Amino acid sequence: MRAEPIGAPCTFHGEGPFWDDVRRSLLVVDMLAGDVVRLDGTGAPVRSHVGDVAAVVRARAEGGYVLALERGFALADEDLSVTDQITVLGDASARMNDGGCDPQGRFYCGTMAYDVAPGAGSLYRLDTDRTVTTVLDGVTISNGLQWSVDGSLAYYNDTPTGRVDVFDVDPGTGAFSGRRPFAVVPDDAGKPDGMAVDAEGGIWIALWEGGRVHRYDADGALTEVVELPVSRTTACTFGGPDGRTLFVTSSRIGVTEAAEPLAGAVFAIDAGVAGAVQHAYAG
Ligand code: CA
Numbered sequence: 558m559r560a561e562p563i564g565a566p567c568t569f570h571g572e573g574p575f576w577d578d579v580r581r582s583l584l585v586v587d588m589l590a591g592d593v594v595r596l597d598g599t600g601a602p603v604r605s606h607v608g609d610v611a612a613v614v615r616a617r618a619e620g621g622y623v624l625a626l627e628r629g630f631a632l633a634d635e636d637l638s639v640t641d642q643i644t645v646l647g648d649a650s651a652r653m654n655d656g657g658c659d660p661q662g663r664f665y666c667g668t669m670a671y672d673v674a675p676g677a678g679s680l681y682r683l684d685t686d687r688t689v690t691t692v693l694d695g696v697t698i699s700n701g702l703q704w705s706v707d708g709s710l711a712y713y714n715d716t717p718t719g720r721v722d723v724f725d726v727d728p729g730t731g732a733f734s735g736r737r738p739f740a741v742v743p744d745d746a747g748k749p750d751g752m753a754v755d756a757e758g759g760i761w762i763a764l765w766e767g768g769r770v771h772r773y774d775a776d777g778a779l780t781e782v783v784e785l786p787v788s789r790t791t792a793c794t795f796g797g798p799d800g801r802t803l804f805v806t807s808s809r810i811g812v813t814e815a816a817e818p819l820a821g822a823v824f825a826i827d828a829g830v831a832g833a834v835q836h837a838y839a840g
């Protein structure tokens with residue numbers, strides 16, 4: 558499989574790709590710029606500034622978007638203008654980082670401390686009535702979070718562990734239990750960052766400093782390795798007209814343009830499989 562850049566680099570720290578099925582375009586976050594960047598495959602990328610940090614963007618079932626910003630959640634209208642904010646973090650020592658929506662329409666996002674203090678991060682859930690619950694404590698760099706096709710499992714990366722973990726999910730409450738390793742990533746392949754799930758139950762993991770994406774089957778066996786021309790691959794998602802393109806974001810933090818001219822670009826891979834359904838926030 559080949560990864561092709563979509564135009565020139567359009568982010569400094571690209572993350573959180575999301576296929577916007579309503580507008581038939583790809584959204585990514587330029588996280589530390591606080592921007593959501595829309596790529597429709599025709600014109601120049603369109604940037605929307607949403608806050609000091611733009612961590613995650615997903616659709617709302619009723620239209621518009623749900624966001625994770627630096628210190629909490631937010632709702633935005635169809636033009637990505639923020640209309641409501643729900644503050645979660647009480648001080649500026651940490652920020653929101655990565656997350657997603659479950660099949661019941663709840664939105665989750667995890668955090669990391671700015672100084673990357675071990676165990677200082679948490680994972681939070683925004684329920685459809687807009688209450689916020691702590692799902693996990695004691696994590697360091699909360700990343701990923703995708704659900705199995707049947708919704709019974711949640712896959713999760715606390716990046717420094719070098720593992721992809723899996724939880725059992727209570728669909729009624731959204732509670733997680735039974736955390737266990739799903740896959741262990743060798744040190745020389747990079748650290749597990751963002752993820753996507755395909756319709757056959759495969760888990761695609763972007764590997765920070767690995768310059769690659771791994772696919773694991775539902776049993777945790779490594780079935781694909783896709784190499785990219787950038788080292789800091791950050792996250793991936795399925796999209797495109799037929800849902801079979803895997804989009805991968807990248808970062809140029811700590812990377813020189815001379816060494817990696819494509820760092821910060823978004824890449825497209827013909828994955829040969831469709832993505833699983835991406836869920837919208839139902840609140
Ligand atoms: Ca990440």
